[in-house]
Amino acid sequence: xxxxxxxSALLEAAxxxxxxxxxxxxxxxxxxxxxxxxxxxxxxxxxxFQVVVAFQALAAKKDVDFSTTPDRLGEYGARWPDRFAEETxxxxxxxxxxxxxxxxxxxxxxxxxTVGAMVLLDLTVHAWDAARATGRPYAPAAGCVAELxxxxxxxxxxxxxxxxxxxxxxxxxxxxxxxxxxxxxxxxPYWTAG
Numbered sequence: 001x002x003x004x005x006x007x008s009a010l011l012e013a014a015x016x017x018x019x020x021x022x023x024x025x026x027x028x029x030x031x032x033x034x035x036x037x038x039x040x041x042x043x044x045x046x047x048x049f050q051v052v053v054a055f056q057a058l059a060a061k062k063d064v065d066f067s068t069t070p071d072r073l074g075e076y077g078a079r080w081p082d083r084f085a086e087e088t089x090x091x092x093x094x095x096x097x098x099x100x101x102x103x104x105x106x107x108x109x110x111x112x113x114t115v116g117a118m119v120l121l122d123l124t125v126h127a128w129d130a131a132r133a134t135g136r137p138y139a140p141a142a143g144c145v146a147e148l149x150x151x152x153x154x155x156x157x158x159x160x161x162x163x164x165x166x167x168x169x170x171x172x173x174x175x176x177x178x179x180x181x182x183x184x185x186x187x188x189p190y191w192t193a194g
């Protein structure tokens with residue numbers, strides 16, 4: 001069985017897929033609802049920003065604080081997409097560092113590769129959320145969905161108890177890998193803002 005691709009390579013591909021969607025967000029769209037019911041688009045993007053920054057520290061086996069979400073969109077203004085691109089490049093670099101995927105990391109003492117895959121999940125799924133909210137096209141990076149379906153299968157029971165995922169939704173036979181992944185996290189793959 002071939003070795004799985006490095007998390008850093010998957011993160012780089014996921015960022016490349018996400019950035020066109022995020023760069024297309026207009027100021028007047030920031031209050032739009034998203035498939036992630038607790039977040040409007042501004043809150044979703046600030047959450048994603050926080051995750052991308054925090055998981056750089058987790059790659060280095062440092063502790064992070066998720067108790068508050070900084071308003072990076074407010075802080076950076078019109079420059080936020082460029083800053084987000086810079087932070088995703090730092091994220092890729094952090095997970096490419098020797099030893100980043102080794103051992104345990106994070107407050108939950110999870111295997112480091114699992115933690116890296118968690119940020120990959122956020123980058124992939126929240127890019128889809130933003131695309132659905134704004135009516136933009138989005139295709140996940142090649143290879144990411146298979147990695148993430150494995151991750152979600154492992155983490156789903158705990159994630160549902162912690163209210164990170166909702167209950168899985170049914171999908172029709174022949175649904176795409178992305179739609180199955182979204183449904184497994186409790187998202188409606190066919191969500192529309194209307």
